[in-house]
Amino acid sequence: MALPNALVANLDAVQAEYRVAPHNIDAEQALIGAILVNNDAYYRVSDFLLPEHFMEEVHRRIFETASSLIKAGKLATPITLKTYLGDADLGGITVMAYLARLAAEATTVFNAADYGRTIYDLAIRRRLITIGEDLVNGAYEAPVESAPRDQIEETERRLYELAEAGKYDGGFQKFSDALTAAVDMAAKAYQREGKLSGIATGLSDLDAKMGGLQPSDLIILAGRPAMGKTSLVTNIGFNIAKAYQGEKQTDGTIKTKNGGIVGFFSLEMSAEQLATRIIAEQSGVPSYKIRRGDIRPEDFYKITDAARDMQTIPFYIDQSGGISIAQLAARARRLKRQKGLDVLIVDYLQLLAGSGKRSDNRVQEMTEITTGMKALAKELSVPIIALSQLSRQVENRDDKRPQLSDLRESGSIEQDADVVMFVFREEYYVNNKKPREGTEEFFAWEAEMNRVHGKAEVILGKQRHGPTGTVELAFDANITRFSNLASDERMPERM
DSSP, X not given: OOOOHHHHHHHHHHHHHTOOOOOXXXXXXXXXXXXXXXXXXXXXXXXXXXXXXXXXXXXXXXXXXXXXHHHTTOOOOHHHHHHHHTTXXXXXXXXXXXXXXXXXXXXXXXXXXXXXXXXXXXXXXHHHHHHHHHHHHHHHHOOTTOOHHHHHHHHHHHHHHHHHHSOOXXXXXXHHHHHHHHHHHHHHHHHSTTSOSSBOOSOHHHHHHHTSBOTTOEEEEEEOTTSOHHHHXXXXXXXXXXXXXXXXXXXXXXEEEESOOEEEEESSSOHHHHHHHHHHHHHOOOHHHXXXXXXXXXXXXXXXXXXXXXXXXXXXXXXXXXXXXXXXXXXXXXXXXXXXXXXXXXXXXXXXXXXXXXXXXXXXXXXXXXXXXXXXXXXXXXXXXXXXXXXXXXXXXXXXXXXXXXXXXXXXXXXXOSEEEEEEOHHHHHHTTOOXXXXXXXXXXXXXXXXXXXXXXXXXXXXXXXXXXXXXXXXXXXXXXXXXXXXXXXXXXOO
């Protein structure tokens, strides 16, 4: 006779309530026994297994004490452990007797790593259950001021940390493996357009100096207002996304072959403002004309053609303002998981907040932000370009070319960055000194303007794996476009 549906549901609920979290006491006992017999077994699991990964409390205490003894160069045996574990009663058996039994029943140290991974995997499953329970309880009991988005981002962060923690690839590797990886990188650089080891920016002189944008690098792009920081980074991001080519792998995933998928955090400008800049750059129609609607029919066709070409490129914009470094990291992880990610751009660094409330000590908060940014670049294995402001002390010098010391809250930025670049346009400063027309000073100023007009400098103030120096670029202020500067070497041969 079948049970009523309501009763079945009630029984299921009772069983679910009393379900035991996943664990394997036999594996825990076998591993501890192997360590007690031969302390070398500990080193097979020491780089990933911690006391909290054990389900049974007494096993946590035994493993923790044995770890401390072995790390101190001492022997961990039932006899030496007894001193530290006391004489607790384990259900009719003393600690000493329990340790002796574990050692006596131990089979071999060769399986220690397998036992350790079993214990670890089950601990990860228990943490998954905890995160799931916290998610459900938080959704039920959330206070009024708590936004659902905050809970989603916090859960995503915990899940991603768990996913990254659930790897056994830490510790030392053979130098031959590193050599193979280096040769593979060189081979890929040889096959890639531009022969670069990193991702090409589309600005050939800058690529030649940097070798492209390197994975895991934190690249700081700094400059005073009106120098064109956002324009340059937008140009670079769009060039990379436009050049994107993917290659399908045997497992069904898409691997980037050229260019890249770009994520752009626009903390200051809206997505529409950023899109207007890119349309102006691609169509050749000045952005101020687009905003005012001061365009001719032929300009409108240029704009629509450019917009049509841009719709398919993998360029993703997040225009949320006032987010924290933790929120930025969560969204970047989500983008990589859902769409892929090859380059991340942040405009700009000083608009980010630390993980807690805004601190009165901004330098300390900036240290947390730059450290988190560098850690994120390594975690996602993508280059991160972060824009940064410069202090006003630049304006007090005759030579207004920026230096590393001009970075605001410069200590942590300079320390954590792999590359620090400055954008400098002398034309901006010369133009502001325009004298009265017709004077002798005016003719000298005019000659100076002709020399600097349409030119910009990107100054590499720091580069861990390459030279420092200056790269000259062309800059068209009307359409905010940086491009390669024409030189005699690039000019066509004269007949």
